[in-house]
Amino acid sequence: MHAETDIHFRDAAAKALLDPQLRANFRRAMDGLIAKRRAQFPDPGDLQDLRHLSTAIRSRSLLNLPDLLEQFETNCTKNGIQVHWAETCEQANELILAILRSKGAKTLVKGKSMVSEEMHLNAFLESKGIEALESDLGEYIIQLDGETPSHIIMPAIHKNKDQIARQFSQKIKDAKYTEDVDELTAMARRVLRQKFLDADAGLSGVNFAVAETGTLCLVENEGNGRMSTHVPPLHIAVMGLEKVVATLEDVAPLYAILTRSATGQAVSTYFNLITGPRGEGEMDGPQEVHLVILDNGRSRMYADPQLRATLRCIRCGACMNHCPVYTRVGGHAYEAIYPGPIGKILTPQMEGVGARHDLIHGSSLCGACAEVCPVEIPIPEILVRLRREATHEDAGSNVVGRGTGRTATEDWAWRIWAGVLKRPIVYRLASWFATRFGRALPAGAPLIKNWTQTRSKPVPARRSLAERVRAEGVPHV
Amino acid sequence: MREVYFYGTCLVDLFFPDAGMAGIQLLQKAGVKVIFPEGQTCCGQPAFNCGYWEEARDVARTQVALFPRDLPVILPSGSCAGMMKVHYPELFHGQPDEAEVRAFSTRVFELTQFLVDVLDVKLTDLGEPVKVTWHSSCHAVRDLGLNGEPQALIDQLSNVERVPLTREHECCGFGGTFSVRQPEISGAMACDKAADAEATGASVVLSTDGGCLLNVHGTLEAKHSPLRVQHIAEFLWERTHAR
Numbered sequence: 001m002h003a004e005t006d007i008h009f010r011d012a013a014a015k016a017l018l019d020p021q022l023r024a025n026f027r028r029a030m031d032g033l034i035a036k037r038r039a040q041f042p043d044p045g046d047l048q049d050l051r052h053l054s055t056a057i058r059s060r061s062l063l064n065l066p067d068l069l070e071q072f073e074t075n076c077t078k079n080g081i082q083v084h085w086a087e088t089c090e091q092a093n094e095l096i097l098a099i100l101r102s103k104g105a106k107t108l109v110k111g112k113s114m115v116s117e118e119m120h121l122n123a124f125l126e127s128k129g130i131e132a133l134e135s136d137l138g139e140y141i142i143q144l145d146g147e148t149p150s151h152i153i154m155p156a157i158h159k160n161k162d163q164i165a166r167q168f169s170q171k172i173k174d175a176k177y178t179e180d181v182d183e184l185t186a187m188a189r190r191v192l193r194q195k196f197l198d199a200d201a202g203l204s205g206v207n208f209a210v211a212e213t214g215t216l217c218l219v220e221n222e223g224n225g226r227m228s229t230h231v232p233p234l235h236i237a238v239m240g241l242e243k244v245v246a247t248l249e250d251v252a253p254l255y256a257i258l259t260r261s262a263t264g265q266a267v268s269t270y271f272n273l274i275t276g277p278r279g280e281g282e283m284d285g286p287q288e289v290h291l292v293i294l295d296n297g298r299s300r301m302y303a304d305p306q307l308r309a310t311l312r313c314i315r316c317g318a319c320m321n322h323c324p325v326y327t328r329v330g331g332h333a334y335e336a337i338y339p340g341p342i343g344k345i346l347t348p349q350m351e352g353v354g355a356r357h358d359l360i361h362g363s364s365l366c367g368a369c370a371e372v373c374p375v376e377i378p379i380p381e382i383l384v385r386l387r388r389e390a391t392h393e394d395a396g397s398n399v400v401g402r403g404t405g406r407t408a409t410e411d412w413a414w415r416i417w418a419g420v421l422k423r424p425i426v427y428r429l430a431s432w433f434a435t436r437f438g439r440a441l442p443a444g445a446p447l448i449k450n451w452t453q454t455r456s457k458p459v460p461a462r463r464s465l466a467e468r469v470r471a472e473g474v475p476h477v
Numbered sequence: 478m479r480e481v482y483f484y485g486t487c488l489v490d491l492f493f494p495d496a497g498m499a500g501i502q503l504l505q506k507a508g509v510k511v512i513f514p515e516g517q518t519c520c521g522q523p524a525f526n527c528g529y530w531e532e533a534r535d536v537a538r539t540q541v542a543l544f545p546r547d548l549p550v551i552l553p554s555g556s557c558a559g560m561m562k563v564h565y566p567e568l569f570h571g572q573p574d575e576a577e578v579r580a581f582s583t584r585v586f587e588l589t590q591f592l593v594d595v596l597d598v599k600l601t602d603l604g605e606p607v608k609v610t611w612h613s614s615c616h617a618v619r620d621l622g623l624n625g626e627p628q629a630l631i632d633q634l635s636n637v638e639r640v641p642l643t644r645e646h647e648c649c650g651f652g653g654t655f656s657v658r659q660p661e662i663s664g665a666m667a668c669d670k671a672a673d674a675e676a677t678g679a680s681v682v683l684s685t686d687g688g689c690l691l692n693v694h695g696t697l698e699a700k701h702s703p704l705r706v707q708h709i710a711e712f713l714w715e716r717t718h719a720r
Contacts, residue, residue, distance in 0.1 A: 014662075325662055328665050329662060364615075364652025366615035366647075366648035366652065367616070368619075371619055384525070384528065389528070414529040421521070422535045422539045424539070450660035451656060451657055452699075455698070456694075456699045457695075458492065459492075460491045464490045465489055466485065466515070466517060468494055469498075470515075474505075
């Protein structure tokens with residue numbers, strides 16, 4: 001019943017489950033985030049109102065996406081932001097390289113950006129001789145070890161402070177060993193402060209792009225976003241094309257629900273509204289601002305009325321924090337840029353539903369993600385849709401890799417399943433055998449052996465309910 | 478006299494027939510005439526969840542046809558009730574029999590939901606003092622919208638102490654085919670659930686879903702735990718009828 005590709009996530013997860021330190025780090029961190037979020041929403045009615053409003057804003061923005069993007073580009077251009085479009089990650093990387101080369105830039109300091117992770121920008125730039133340094137503390141920590149983010153908001157959440165203390169003492173020049181969080185932070189700050197001052201260019205992501213004003217909104221806690229976008233002479237922003245909203249008024253509720261859902265903060269420490277390069281007579285800010293707008297499969301999702309909901313995402317990470325699977329295996333097991341529930345619907349739509357069959361079946365469909373999602377993305381529903389796409393080629397679908405997750409074994413299994421269950425007389429016979437001989441099945445039989453890894457063998461009752469009702473009549477009190 | 482249909486579900490049929498009988502008896506004791514149509518198999522959820530919708534529809538159609546009269550259909554399962562009530566309309570969207578299936582879906586209830594919200598039953602506890610804990614099934618709460626009905630029934634029993642389960646709303650790891658496709662993750666979730674249940678000091682874990690019960694029971698049994706699991710219908714019936 002398993003496609004070959006089912007194995008990837010299963011293997012990586014099984015390995016992660018054997019690491020008690022990793023499991024403890026995630027459980028502790030996720031429990032903390034769940035409690036902090038809960039404290040921000042004391043009134044369930046208010047929370048639902050804010051979720052409905054946020055969902056409506058994101059849905060309306062997507063409904064008008066082509067128009068809003070045009071308006072946004074016009075207003076950015078008026079503000080002096082140079083807008084570039086990229087259909088693929090390769091195009092986006094080349095665009096950024098060209099911008100950097102046109103200014104002779106050799107060093108780039110980066111604020112946190114998941115889109116740049118999607119593009120594998122750092123590796124690309126390194127290969128072209130340009131240093132790209134992460135300045136978000138979490139991103140900085142994982143970059144030191146050559147790792148990828150394990151969470152979209154807290155990229156180094158898989159590490160605890162002892163692990164970071166050891167790492168800093170080994171990797172940062174002249175660093176002494178300390179487990180004091182303030183001292184560790186100060187150490188990273190010393191390194192980064194100099195990098196901000198020296199960098200030829202800064203790069204950032206975008207949380208919300210406002211069409212009516214041509215504004216880039218950036219939410220952050222460390223001030224590194226502001227430093228990356230204001231200190232170097234050149235600022236390059238990257239965003240997915242779904243990030244646009246109509247008005248500044250739309251931003252307020254989205255911002256309110258983003259920080260509360262993500263880190264349980266009422267507001268973030270910094271909220272940047274970027275409206276263009278340094279103006280005449282102004283003392284600071286970059287001389288040039290460029291914006292790269294990336295598609296990478298998003299316009300395909302946009303074209304499908306159900307899958308479009310994927311694009312409502314505001315990247316808060318609440319689905320991860322509340323996911324019983326993510327909490328146990330951590331972000332790296334997904335072998336994807338975006339882990340957790342949102343990653344399970346986003347990654348297969350970008351990389352192909354057959355190729356990432358492992359992810360779409362790596363869910364118990366418990367629905368904890370959809371319950372907390374600030375923009376009400378029906379993640380379990382979309383997972384089921386993608387499971388169908390993986391094994392069937394529905395007319396009118398534009399999903400990448402549709403039908404490629406199909407295996408003859410699974411096809412046969414479901415055909416037999418339906419063959420039995422749509423014929424009550426056959427089911428009656430099958431249940432008679434199951435109740436009489438089911439207990440004799442060896443624990444090592446296919447599928448049962450998966451079940452019995454951690455559980456006793458399931459033993460059917462000696463008489464089925466239907467059989468008892470037939471024998472006893474519907475019982476009377 | 479009020480009449481209802483009873484739909485046993487495949488897991489109750491094969492693994493928990495006592496819970497099915499108890500569900501029927503609880504309804505009868507509340508003054509309801511119970512009809513148990515022949516030919517019940519499965520709601521079709523496994524195939525639906527795996528993307529095999531044609532196969533799921535084939536099975537679902539034969540089941541819907543068993544309940545022609547305009548009567549409530551009662552299930553001793555939140556997950557299967559969720560499938561029939563919430564997901565059948567999705568599954569049959571655009572099909573020639575969509576209207577008929579939708580009408581059926583509106584009549585579906587989970588057992589405790591019907592006992593509390595419709596029948597408003599009053600239970601008298603005849604059992605010995607016991608400590609229990611409650612595992613809320615994901616689909617019962619999130620798909621079907623169960624809102625404390627089972628707990629309210631347990632709390633009516635004067636000799637029963639209900640101890641809250643840590644992470645009551647976290648999935649036990651069953652997830653249908655998930656339990657065999659991803660046995661390691663599923664097993665880890667089930668082990669954590671079993672440990673949380675043991676930590677309550679209760680002697681019974683109650684739930685409304687055969688899948689969760691099978692999963693948690695198997696996990697507890699594998700570690701030789703004295704903690705038992707029981708379907709809520711069976712528990713309520715055992716404690717409220719004179720032997």
